[in-house]
Amino acid sequence: MRSWVLGTGSNGNAVLLEAGGSYVLVDAGLPIRTLVRRLARVHVAPQQIEGVVLTHEHTDHARAAVAGARMFGWRLVATRGTVAAYAALMTAGIDTIRVGERVVLSTMEIDTIPVPHDAAAPIAIVATATRSGFRTGVAYDLGRATDAVRRGLTALDVLIIESNHDDVLLRTGPYPRSVANRIAGPHGHLSNAEAADLVRTVAHRGLTHVVLAHLSANCNEPALALRTMAGALARTRARGASSGVATQDEVAGPFGAVSSAQLTLGLSGLKGGIRDSGLGTREKH
Numbered sequence: 667m668r669s670w671v672l673g674t675g676s677n678g679n680a681v682l683l684e685a686g687g688s689y690v691l692v693d694a695g696l697p698i699r700t701l702v703r704r705l706a707r708v709h710v711a712p713q714q715i716e717g718v719v720l721t722h723e724h725t726d727h728a729r730a731a732v733a734g735a736r737m738f739g740w741r742l743v744a745t746r747g748t749v750a751a752y753a754a755l756m757t758a759g760i761d762t763i764r765v766g767e768r769v770v771l772s773t774m775e776i777d778t779i780p781v782p783h784d785a786a787a788p789i790a791i792v793a794t795a796t797r798s799g800f801r802t803g804v805a806y807d808l809g810r811a812t813d814a815v816r817r818g819l820t821a822l823d824v825l826i827i828e829s830n831h832d833d834v835l836l837r838t839g840p841y842p843r844s845v846a847n848r849i850a851g852p853h854g855h856l857s858n859a860e861a862a863d864l865v866r867t868v869a870h871r872g873l874t875h876v877v878l879a880h881l882s883a884n885c886n887e888p889a890l891a892l893r894t895m896a897g898a899l900a901r902t903r904a905r906g907a908s909s910g911v912a913t914q915d916e917v918a919g920p921f922g923a924v925s926s927a928q929l930t931l932g933l934s935g936l937k938g939g940i941r942d943s944g945l946g947t948r949e950k951h
Contacts, residue, residue: 667774667793667800669824670919671912672696672704674806674879678726678914681804681826682708685795686773691718691740692791692804698730698737707917712738717771719778720744722788722807723752732758743769745778747787765789773797779818781808784853792818800923802826806880809853811864819868824921826912827865829878829895830855831885839885855880858891862898869904875921876909883914 672680678696682689682705689710694701702712718740720728728748734740735758742760749755749762763769765787769776773796778789790805803819806828819825836846836857848854856864865876876899878891888911895909912918 667795667798667802668920668922669802670708670917671826671877671879672701672917673914674912675881675883675914676726678729679806679880682710683774683793683802686797688716688771688773689714690716690771690774693721693727694718694730694734695725695727696730698733701730704917715740717741717743719769719776719791720748721791722783722785723748724785728752731755735759745787745789751786777818780814781805782810782812782853783807790815790818792822802922808856809851811860816867821870822873824875825865825873826877826879827861828856828880829858829861829891830880831857831882832887832890833857833859836885858894862894865895866898866902869899869902871903873904873907876907877918877921878909878911881911
């Protein structure tokens with residue numbers, strides 16, 4: 667299994683998973699034209715997407731889902747709460763699931779994990795390649811690490827995890843107090859320290875990559891997030907795992923079962939290179 671972060675942040679999120687030649691998107695929050703261009707950067711045509719699993723209904727995670735379904739025949743999957751909160755999904759045809767239900771696709775199975783966020787029925791996901799058993803987790807937009815989250819994110823090979831803000835930068839940043847409190851609250855977003863604590867509890871020797879996602883453009887710095895996470899990993903059995911930052915305007919990856927040459931490219935891609943502009947959304951992080 668391989669994974670790419672096509673873009674992550676308050677302007678749009680999308681993660682591409684591949685196993686056995688089949689491609690699945692986790693979220694489609696970038697504008698559709700931007701998303702198609704990002705897919706082209708990793709040599710994937712939009713018609714190759716087997717399905718799109720939406721983590722929740724916020725624009726920066728679901729914006730291109732309906733357009734992609736209409737234009738390219740994407741199968742959309744979302745929780746019942748997400749569909750109820752974003753009625754446009756019903757116009758494209760969508761498979762609704764219960765939180766905690768497993769989604770079976772042609773070459774992978776996706777387990778859904780309830781997460782605390784200010785959305786109707788948000789989820790994190792763990793994708794398992796059917797043949798190899800390789801496991802990739804995607805967990806962002808969660809206000810705190812619950813027991814369900816910790817249990818769900820065990821025994822992973824790759825973890826894409828939210829590291830949204832630095833506590834000091836959030837308190838002294840540009841947001842009104844009400845917005846800052848919402849971000850730091852139990853249904854907002856994980857701080858660097860909270861993300862590091864979560865990873866420390868789920869890390870194991872088989873964890874190869876930790877990719878930091880959904881960083882705030884106003885209340886975080888990649889170096890701060892990386893330093894915090896590296897310090898946490900150094901105190902676990904996964905101290906040999908690589909960590910890096912995925913950004914809004916770059917494609918990061920591939921991560922997973924790749925050659926050493928591909929791995930070098932993937933890690934360098936976390937810090938710069940592929941750029942593409944996105945549009946704004948209604949949610950600020």
